[in-house]
Amino acid sequence: MSTAQAPPATEQKSGGSSSLRTVIIAFAANLLIAIAKTVASMVTGSASMLAEAAHSWADTGNEIFLLVAERRGEKSRDDSHPMGYGRETYVWSMFAAFGLFTAGAVVSIYHGISELIHPEEAQDFLIAYLVLAVSFVLEGVSFTQAVTQTRRTAGELGRSVGDHILNTSNPTLRAVFFEDAAALIGILLAGSGILLHQLSGSAVPDAIGSILVGVLLGVVAVVLIDRNRRFLVGENVRPGLRSEVLRGLLESPEVDRVTYLHLEFLGPGRLYLVAAIDMSGNDREEHLAVRLRRLERHLEGNDNIEEAVLTLATPDEASLLL
Known part of the structure; x- marks a missing residue:
C-alpha cells in the first residue's frame, strides 16, 4: 500500500561530520591564536592585543562547549527523554554564547576603559603585527571551512548564505561562523588601534580598539543567545x-x-x-x-x-x- 511522501530533508542532524569537523578546526585554530596573542600582549603591553587574547581564549572555551553540544545532541531518544536530546545542542550553544559575552566582551571593554583611565606605553609593535597577521590567516582557514559548509547546505535548501546562517537549526555552525567572522573583524580593529598608537604615541586609539572589540563580541553574543533562545522555546518553522x-x-x-x-x-x-x-x-x-x-x-x-x-x-x- 502506498504511503505518504517523505518530507524533504531540512538540515543535517546534530553530530554530522561536517559540523564536527568545522568545530574541531575552529578549536585548534583558536587555541594556537590565543597562546600567541597572550604572549604578544605581555610583550607589547597593547590593550587591543590583550582584548584579542581574551577574545581568542573565549572562542577556545566556546568550541569546547560546542563539541559537547554536538555529542550530547546526537544521542538517541530513550524512556527518560522521549523527544530525544536534540535541544541539548541549543543549551550548550547558549553556554558558549554567554561565555563569549562574559569572557570576551566584558573583559575587552573593561580593559579598554582601564587603559583610557590609566594609559600605558606599548612597545615591540612588530611582534603585535606578526601575531595578528598569523592569527588572521588561521582564523581565515576556520572561517573558510564554516562558509563552505554553510554555502553547501544553503544551496541544497535554496537559501542565501546570510538567510541560512541566521535561521539554520544547527547552532554550532552558526556559532563558529559568527565567532570566526567577529575574530577577523576584531583583528582588523586591534591592528588599527595598535597602528594609531604607534603613529600618534597615544594609548587612546589602542584603548578604543579594545573597547570596539568588546562591543563587537557583545553584539555577536546577543545574536547567538537570541537565536538559541528561540529554538529552545519552540520557534515555528519557516x-x-x-x-x-x-x-x-x-x-x-x-x-x-x-x-x-x-x-x-x-x-x-x-x-x-x-x-x-x-x-x-x-x-x-x-x-x-x-x-x-x-x-x-x-x-x-x-x-x-x-x-x-x-x-x-x-x-x-x-x-x-x-
Missing part, C-alpha cells in the same frame, strides 16, 4: 518548510486532506510533526488506526522526523491549502 511538508502529506494516496499541521525543531535537523488528517477510503475504525500508525512509522523513517503524531480530522474542520 513557511517554506511547512508548505513542503504539507505538500508531501497531500500527495499521498493515503491522505485526502490535512486540517492541522504543527512542526517544531527538537534539535538540529530534527522535527516534531503533529497533523490532523482525513484518510482516504471508508475503512472501519480499527483498520484506520492501523493505517494511521503505519503512516506515522513511515514519516519517522525520514532522517529529519524525530516523531510524528497523526490524528483523524473531523468533517467540519477546514482543510489546509498550499
